[in-house]
Amino acid sequence: MLSLKKYLTEGLLQFTILLSLIGVRVDVDTYLTSQLPPLREIILGPSSAYTQTQFHNLRNTLDGYGIHPKSIDLDNYFTARRLLNQVRALDRFQVPTTEVNAWLVHRDPEGSVSGSQPSSGLALESSSGLQDVTGPDNGVRESETEQGFSEDLEDLGAVAPPVSGDLTKEDIDLIDILWRQDIDLGAGREIFDYSHRQKEQDVDKELQDGAEQEDTWPGEGAEALARNLLVDGETGESFPAQFPADISSITEAVPSESEPPGLQNNLLSPLLTGTESPFDLEQQWQDLMSIMEMQAMEVNTSTSEILYNAPPGDPLSTNYSLAPNTPINQNVSLHQASLGGCSQDFSLFSPEVESLPVASSSTLLPLVPSNSTSLNSTFGSTNLAGLFFPPQLNGTANDTAGPELPDPLGGLLDEAMLDEISLMDLAIEEGFNPVQASQLEEEFDSDSGLSLDSSHSPSSLSSSEGSSSSSSSSSSSSSSSASSSASSSFSEEGAVGYSSDSETLDLEEAEGAVGYQPEYSKFCRMSYQDPSQLSCLPYLEHVGHNHTYNMAPSALDSADLPPPSTLKKGSKEKQADFLDKQMSRDEHRARAMKIPFTNDKIINLPVEEFNELLSKYQLSEAQLSLIRDIRRRGKNKMAAQNCRKRKLDTILNLERDVEDLQRDKARLLREKVEFLRSLRQMKQKVQSLYQEVFGRLRDENGRPYSPSQYALQYAGDGSVLLIPRTLADQQARRQERKPKDRRK
DNA sequence: CATACTTGTCATGGG
DNA sequence: TGCCCATGACAAGTA
Numbered sequence: 001m002l003s004l005k006k007y008l009t010e011g012l013l014q015f016t017i018l019l020s021l022i023g024v025r026v027d028v029d030t031y032l033t034s035q036l037p038p039l040r041e042i043i044l045g046p047s048s049a050y051t052q053t054q055f056h057n058l059r060n061t062l063d064g065y066g067i068h069p070k071s072i073d074l075d076n077y078f079t080a081r082r083l084l085n086q087v088r089a090l091d092r093f094q095v096p097t098t099e100v101n102a103w104l105v106h107r108d109p110e111g112s113v114s115g116s117q118p119s120s121g122l123a124l125e126s127s128s129g130l131q132d133v134t135g136p137d138n139g140v141r142e143s144e145t146e147q148g149f150s151e152d153l154e155d156l157g158a159v160a161p162p163v164s165g166d167l168t169k170e171d172i173d174l175i176d177i178l179w180r181q182d183i184d185l186g187a188g189r190e191i192f193d194y195s196h197r198q199k200e201q202d203v204d205k206e207l208q209d210g211a212e213q214e215d216t217w218p219g220e221g222a223e224a225l226a227r228n229l230l231v232d233g234e235t236g237e238s239f240p241a242q243f244p245a246d247i248s249s250i251t252e253a254v255p256s257e258s259e260p261p262g263l264q265n266n267l268l269s270p271l272l273t274g275t276e277s278p279f280d281l282e283q284q285w286q287d288l289m290s291i292m293e294m295q296a297m298e299v300n301t302s303t304s305e306i307l308y309n310a311p312p313g314d315p316l317s318t319n320y321s322l323a324p325n326t327p328i329n330q331n332v333s334l335h336q337a338s339l340g341g342c343s344q345d346f347s348l349f350s351p352e353v354e355s356l357p358v359a360s361s362s363t364l365l366p367l368v369p370s371n372s373t374s375l376n377s378t379f380g381s382t383n384l385a386g387l388f389f390p391p392q393l394n395g396t397a398n399d400t401a402g403p404e405l406p407d408p409l410g411g412l413l414d415e416a417m418l419d420e421i422s423l424m425d426l427a428i429e430e431g432f433n434p435v436q437a438s439q440l441e442e443e444f445d446s447d448s449g450l451s452l453d454s455s456h457s458p459s460s461l462s463s464s465e466g467s468s469s470s471s472s473s474s475s476s477s478s479s480s481s482a483s484s485s486a487s488s489s490f491s492e493e494g495a496v497g498y499s500s501d502s503e504t505l506d507l508e509e510a511e512g513a514v515g516y517q518p519e520y521s522k523f524c525r526m527s528y529q530d531p532s533q534l535s536c537l538p539y540l541e542h543v544g545h546n547h548t549y550n551m552a553p554s555a556l557d558s559a560d561l562p563p564p565s566t567l568k569k570g571s572k573e574k575q576a577d578f579l580d581k582q583m584s585r586d587e588h589r590a591r592a593m594k595i596p597f598t599n600d601k602i603i604n605l606p607v608e609e610f611n612e613l614l615s616k617y618q619l620s621e622a623q624l625s626l627i628r629d630i631r632r633r634g635k636n637k638m639a640a641q642n643c644r645k646r647k648l649d650t651i652l653n654l655e656r657d658v659e660d661l662q663r664d665k666a667r668l669l670r671e672k673v674e675f676l677r678s679l680r681q682m683k684q685k686v687q688s689l690y691q692e693v694f695g696r697l698r699d700e701n702g703r704p705y706s707p708s709q710y711a712l713q714y715a716g717d718g719s720v721l722l723i724p725r726t727l728a729d730q731q732a733r734r735q736e737r738k739p740k741d742r743r744k
Numbered sequence: 745c746a747t748a749c750t751t752g753t754c755a756t757g758g759g
Numbered sequence: 760t761g762c763c764c765a766t767g768a769c770a771a772g773t774a
Binding site: 084607636638639642643644646647 | 761762763764765766767
């Protein structure tokens, strides 16, 4: 029961401290439950610094740390684990190697889809189409596509975020982009509205422009909505609300070269925007989630195979599978079909990807079935058309497109994810005052229920560098400066106010601290072996307050001094009076009882020596009682000092943890942006490959296939099939239902 | 004088 | 069992 209470109170205390240090409401649960067990262990676990566990065996073993065994700094250990966990968590961002092997297997014998669509538009001149698609801001990308993906390696590598170090301009830009994406999200409007206003007042006028654009977008917006388009709040661009439609707009725009290029770009830019263009967060999340979905598919290959790996007897399969050398087959090559760059780019975080075959990445891949399983193992049996491309590739919008496939990933864009991009991160990353940031966040989240004045907490980064290195090591005099910086922040705050600063100063000047110095106390014990060395000790007892327990023998000797009423009779008397004032009550009592040895001895001697000392003198019972009381109180006094010091250190450690977590979070956020950017690039490449492959396919008559009737689809064995679009749509729908069911 | 903070002390419990 | 330590709670002193 007691231990339960202990855990409860300590946990609550530390939790509260944590929250107050953060200064804002933070969804600690997400931290605690997902990736960061160390913090939870610190708060709740048996490794808490408040635990009664006494690490006697660890005493003084922390390489000169000199900290109390109960305040062993677990950070080194937990930080390692935390970082490891985070690195592992990055697996979720892994992007598989893409290797496209496509071959034309058959032509739809039935022409099940209406052939009214002119197919001429899709005689893809892929380069020009790509130019259109990529838009004006993507001149670089065009050359990328032409020169191959090996350059993308460098490209992707180049945009890789700096794992550590100061924020670069790019980092700040990334965060800014992310912020704008929050604004751009329609769902996020209400959530971020207030903060948005705050931010725009204080920080970013540009955001206001974007928001106003979104708010006041004219009738054009309604039209776009009617077409199920979203409007980018910043650019006013309209783009499909969901990914398939997204692709649709692109691909349908490609063949229609007669359209005004501006409109095309308007439609296309959201998906194919360059890295400099703003892109919407939902899209990014969908991208990310699609990657995760792919990985999930990788696990559930059996399911996929049931769906798409039709058995040999399957009529579909037999109907649409052709021998590789069928005349209608054009041996279309996929230039640099493998996205090896991605593999390399992400292999840092994904051992799985690393192990994927990349040998064929640099060669031209014939459009024949290959034994390569990389496609299968990465994208699974994903219906390429369904995933990356619209149900219709025809020239008119929403012409024969089936019902809009619900986005299976949209639901994952929940508020928790949005929450991750919090103001604090931005504050940290953009380097403005965390106090301001916490105030901002607190203002629109004022129902935190905590009465702690977190808005004034200078907890985070303003003092981070100093305090982060201090805390647990504050017992050593070398850390006094760091400790002082941390504690001064507390003092300014006025909340905690345990000023280890003054204490460390006292250590150096008055040499008074007796507490929280295991090394010292050990040294004292050793020195007590020789009573002649005792003189080195009492001067250590002058802690700022005049409750000091011990005093110098000289003070003891000159203890017979006039009372304070007879002050100012001379410098000598003044000093004596001062020294007298420095005496503690027990010292006064000891003097009154004529105890023949110092209180230091009484307190600090080991039991045996203490008893030996007592036996040397003929002491009355009252004296003995007083001596034992003095010893008890003295020890307890030191214990209390140590205890308080430990408390302070625990708080400082928690503060440092919070800062570390905030930094980690911001870093991960940066990396997330980078991953999403890379993913977008890969998607563009896959899309262009698709178009290139599809555009080169010819039927028996040498005519290109109509994208409205046919689609490319991955088969289970890694090959790519040309199947009727209706079939592709069906399979796409089935596939989209599947993950939903799986989630439920 | 009220208040917050610091420090000392006691009681208690655990090792 | 006695000793030691940790710590909550309280008191006294201080700014």
